[in-house]
Amino acid sequence: MTSSPPAATGGRARRGRSDSRRGDSIFFNLSRGSGILLLVIMAAIAGFLTYRSFLALGHNEGNFLTTFEWLPDAPKPVFGIAVLTFGTIASALIAMIIAVPVAIGVALFISHYAPRKIAQPFAYLVDLLAAVPSIVYGLWGALFLVPHMSGLTSWLDEYLGWTYIFDATKNGAAPRSLFTVGIVLAIMILPIVTAVSREVFKQTPRMHEEAALALGATRWEMIRTAVLPFGRPGVISASMLGLGRALGETIAVATVLSSSPLLSLHLMDPGGGTFAQNIALRFGEAGENGRNALMASGLVLFVITLLVNGAARMIIARRKEYSGAN
Template structure:
């Protein structure tokens, strides 16, 4: 007597076939989205490179070391020395201020504050990300700049010997890169805080309880269990904030007094950034001047790619310390 395996119901076969078709459609859509992103990035890079080549072929100065920016003159001369210095310095100041404060706020919300306080506080921090850039710029110009006299005087008195905080040649608080760095720190703070907060909430509860069971204090538990697990997330959050700091336009244009002077004294007036220079001069620039602005935009594009690539390498190298695989 032979036994035959019963055939599966037709409805089950149809559902399995439909699910396979859906998986293929979803896979192709995902793949197409990734390819489209690469195409868009390549198109942006190609367009900027093409327009930059036109400008650089007629530039009478050294593009990397020239301070002057007069591409529409009789002899076009322009360079990115001041712009690169201002962009990098203001972003570094912003990150040096924002990252420690954002980590502290994220830890307070996720591990210290009671729920009735943590949730409204988190909403308040998130609302800062929704404030338009022009509002930050106006606030910085009308409130932040006039009220930095005490801080800059203190820096000059106690840290003036470091040369970068020497204010002996400046009578009043100017619109400088230091002020821009503080303003950018306030702008990127909610982005870094939000990402760090969500990362800290993903720490396995068993890791925290194990540290506490071994006699660790709350800070020791955070230092040994939470921060190592969240290190890749902190780096990613910092890179998101750095991306906004590098590309911020309107707020910087309102606060900073643009000129072609490169000074290592952070409290001296003047300076400039790539985004600010493009925003202020694009509307009045002639066709060749716009090509020159495209060349500076290409440099900012490359800097952003390098920063994000470095962040990805750091995160990849530190995965084994994150605790994500535990």
């Protein structure tokens, strides 16, 4: 029986360490290059939108921030984003208010309440719903939800009309409204928020859950003290992911909502619109200045999305209980 000379063994070890360092260096440079490329792409998009926006705003006869009309190809171009901004934010907030609590409940049911035989098929169904194309949700909303909204809108007007936003006594509750769009968007983002939250809740350290149960906590108390604090950063991230889709949704909103230059704080009034819907409906027939104006509205949506994601990151970074979630 012979053994390798010490010099040969040491040489192989040094070559192994050298190969490992080379692999780490290659991976580090590829990762850094990917990050830089992403920033370059975002900067290029922002620069292109800004350039086209300045071309449009130079011909605008109205105030871009407060004008309701959208007539960029008229002899005297007048266009603004007041209606689009309100419609985009209002419909997205309605979707978040409806979808996030339901998504958290479904995620907790799948991860901590349902038996395995039920949890696995249920989780598969949620993941499948997340892959449904937007046009399918839009057609469902236009052909099924809109004709069946009269009962709900009448109930809201009768019992919550005092809140002003659900008051429909003046124009009557319209089935094609921002409220209906919010419901469709809530159904669209529900699978996304549920899937991400479920995976985060399942990563809760088992020792934390067992310690809470050993101290006499009920299952809900264990979830409230161990699972929810651990999964809060993930829920915020999932909510922001859903909000991003709600803000930028195009086809489903265009299918359900009848675009109009009317702005009303009554969410069940007809009319309104969103940035993405306006771009999708008007781009094909727009002239040169009209396309530039649509680019300007796209720049506003781009900035809103960046601000929302930046705010989410700041919320996570400033709270001590979120430490380690970055």
